[in-house]
Amino acid sequence: MSGKQYDVIVVGGGNAALSAALSAVEGGASVLVLERAPEHKRGGNSAFTGGGFRMVHHGAADIKKIVPDLSDEDIAKTDFGEYTAENYFDDLGRITQYHIDPELADIIVNNSTDTVHWLMQQGVKFVPNYGRQAFNHNGRFKFFGGVVIYANGGGAGLVEAEIRAAEKRGVEIRYGTRAVSLLRNGAAVGGVRVIVDGIEEDIHATAVVLACGGFEANREWRARYLGPGWEMAKVRGTRYNTGDGIKMALDFGAQSYGQWSGCHSVSWERYANDFGDVDGQHSAGYRHSYPYSIMVNAEGKRFLDEGADFRNYTYAKYGRIVLQQPGSYAWQVFDAQVAHLIRDEYKMRGATKVKADTLEELADKMGDVDYHGFLNTVREYNDSIKKDVDFDPNIKDGKSTVGLAVTKSNWANTIEKGPFEAYSVGCGITFTFGGLKINTEAQVLDIEDQPLSGVFAAGELVGGLYYFNYPGSTGLMAGAVFGRIAGRSAAAYVNTKAAKQAEQAVAG
Ligand SMILES: Cc1cc2nc3c(=O)[nH]c(=O)nc-3n(C[C@H](O)[C@H](O)[C@H](O)COP(=O)(O)OP(=O)(O)OC[C@H]3O[C@@H](n4cnc5c(N)ncnc54)[C@H](O)[C@@H]3O)c2cc1C
Incomplete structure (x- = not known):
């Protein structure tokens, strides 16, 4: 058993987890990040990505705020178009055959630009995605498909910047540490049981953010939930996303949500x-x-x-x-x-x-x-x-x-x-669509849509976002948006709990 008590444990080491960790620290919490991968393979699927972010923007002036180095010459030869909240919302609806949870969709759309600016404050740099999202056609570039920017250095650059920021702000990161279950403290969560080098250990915390991906790297779950033949698919990204976070939450009483037979x-x-x-x-x-x-x-x-x-x-x-x-x-x-x-x-x-x-x-x-x-x-x-x-x-x-x-x-x-x-x-296979149900504060919900005390989630293991299909470059955006919210909510939960305990101590 680890003697130290943390305010917040974040399970996972990708973009959603690191966004949650950064935001929980911002909220004043002490934070431990648990990453199943060894250090040299850290960063989950996020580190594999091209780093594309789908966000609301209204053309060159907005892009210039995110890419300050953008020259007048670049602006003159480029049609960035615009991608309004309405466009984004419509795309999320159309592409998912209107199954997407509208409240969660709303949160992604309305927080997208602000969250990109927040990531910039954490030290992430962005650049326009010439070549991938715009072709040079007759001397001019026109962006298509709603995606203009990507993180400098792609997904690897994004994760590196986030880890640097987290370490600078005092977040502890333990590699090679696999979370296997949630601990109880009365009716609330009390921490996480982990396995390190084959040995079980209990780590205590007031709140837990689950951000450890879907189950795309679990052949057995793929065949079970996606259907026969899926065990044969190649996994594009990390081997560590085997559905652990989903299982931990379901065992704790969470509600399953979203399209379990669907995947990207x-x-x-x-x-x-x-x-x-x-x-x-x-x-x-x-x-x-x-x-x-x-x-x-x-x-x-x-x-x-x-x-x-x-x-x-x-x-x-x-x-x-x-x-x-x-x-x-x-x-x-x-x-x-x-x-x-x-x-x-x-x-x-x-x-x-x-x-x-x-x-x-x-x-x-x-x-x-x-x-x-x-x-x-x-x-x-x-x-x-x-x-x-x-x-x-x-x-x-x-x-x-x-x-x-x-x-x-x-x-x-x-x-x-x-x-x-x-x-x-x-x-x-890129990632799976089925997962946990969260509310707009990223609290994990039980079967009666009530929050599980102290349990939050973000990233690929959130269900209800994608069905049948997915609009490219929404994954990182949604992960950052809900990661940020999950971290903020977890810190607020810790602060409220601490305030209540202090009150009781005074009253007692
Ligand atoms: C090749 C590729 C390209 C992509 N390109 C893009 C793109 O350009 N734009 C975009 O928006 N999306 C892209 N995606 C999708 C994107 O990767 C995901 O939507 C996003 O990264 C999910 O982030 P996450 O933090 O939820 O999961 P991940 O980044 O996968 O992080 C999950 C983390 O949890 C850890 N973990 C798993 N189990 C445990 C456990 N039991 N205990 C502790 N830790 C655990 C893993 O090691 C990993 O660090 C791409 C995906 C792939 C594979």
């Missing part, structure tokens, strides 16, 4: 490692340029609308569709006209790639795609394209197919100019 999953390098490796070349698995490709399955058939919307609004649901194809794989096929738009990760070591001067040769080289099926698909696809509409990757250009069973709604360029390139993809 993408088309991902087919032969990627089973888990991501934060200190390895983990971004090599990205295959996000598919809107400029056609995707074919083993039968050589197209099976989804590659250009249904901007990448941010489709990628998180396409992993599941790849998993459902025969053999759970597909190929993304590009021709020379769009080769310049293919993201850098496709060029990294480890890509399952074939290249050929003719489509026939490409079909041969892919090896596990029906030869005639593929050539027929390409022929029909090329014949179905609206030739009079210009291709423009910065907007939903409406250059679509007509009359196919599976439409391509935008960016439907012909596949006719060699050399051709094809990349094989499988399903990569």
